[in-house]
Amino acid sequence: MDEVHRTGKEKLGIVGKSVFMSIPNLDIVSRFPTDYMHAVLLGVMKQLWSLWVDSENHKENFSVGLRLTEIEERFLSFRPPSSFPRFPKPLTEYKQFKANEWEGILLHYIFPMMYGILPREYLNHVMLLSFTIFQLLQPDLRDINLCGRRLEHFGKQFQVLYGHQNMTYNVHLSAQQLIKAVHNFGTLYNFSLFPFEAGNGMLLGFRSGSNKPVVQLEQKFILYKLCMFTKVPKRLPIEKWIKELWANKTSGAENKQQYSLLAILCEYDDDVNTRIRTTSKTSS
Structure with a gap:
């Protein structure tokens, strides 16, 4: 690795030094x-x-x-x-x-x-x-x-x-x-990455266009967490929708409905609303 860093030429698949080598007392060979x-x-x-x-x-x-x-x-x-x-x-x-x-x-x-x-x-x-x-x-x-x-x-x-x-x-x-x-x-x-690959597939499914993809992932991931883990008050208009939302893939029209209902969900979690606004400003 030192030789590759010094010469700038790839050798046996090594293209350079890892930034993790600068961390004191970290053996990157055994710890990764x-x-x-x-x-x-x-x-x-x-x-x-x-x-x-x-x-x-x-x-x-x-x-x-x-x-x-x-x-x-x-x-x-x-x-x-x-x-x-x-x-x-x-x-x-x-x-x-x-x-x-x-x-x-x-x-x-x-x-x-x-x-x-x-x-x-x-x-x-x-x-x-x-x-x-x-x-x-x-x-x-x-x-x-x-x-x-x-x-x-x-x-x-x-x-x-x-x-x-x-x-x-x-x-x-x-x-x-x-x-x-x-x-x-x-x-x-x-220590296999198989479970994380499944998570990558879920995140990629949250992207529906090329406009501000990071914001799309952020908003839909938050929506997913809310739908899966937030206790919704009884007889709320969106209770049935939450249960069905992740059971099937939604169409483009239903995607628009998701964003309108996201605003309703955010009323029950101020922190989520703040995070969405912050992320949108950062991406812009």
Whole structure:
């Protein structure tokens, strides 16, 4: 990191010093755990799939692009239980896959999809990652040191199989730093960003236009909190509306109604009214 800061040139995925390094007595390596969702699923697993199927790698031993139709037929034939968040969809859309789709591929689908198609040494390599991550997701963690050695071996073999040029920062995080985070914080789901991604989706749903998006998020988030947690006096005209508001998506006309009713709600909470006015002035 010091070298990158001094030369100004990116190296192994590092682009510069973090501002958190200026905080005294803060070890940013151990205090900021590697996120399994971004490093492993959206990082390493997505990168591996790109290497396997992209046409630019058609001369490589690991290329399976010519058999993508066969792989997709296998994938779409799977019938996962209802507990799975998403069902298999065409692999041609893999660049738009969400993290939980890559999780399903890594932990459940990868072996039956690629068996007999991906060369054995490459399949064994990705299965080493799959098996280790599955163990690290269990609530009763066992053999953490063994999992660490497996991830380290995965990282070393990655360079042998795919070349130094494909040794990305996510590979380093997954092979070296992930196990340290497990030692400090426990099973991977203890510090996964999956729950926060769901919150991001909710916030994005509060935006209905390009005009003052921050104010839109502020007002609708406050409205959401009021609707969900404020005790409304009985027989208030909007009591029924509050109960139904978040059950279904509202149309544009109903959105306008929300803003008019927001004024009524604010009469019951002066602090909310003050915050809305302050935010509007700041954004302007």
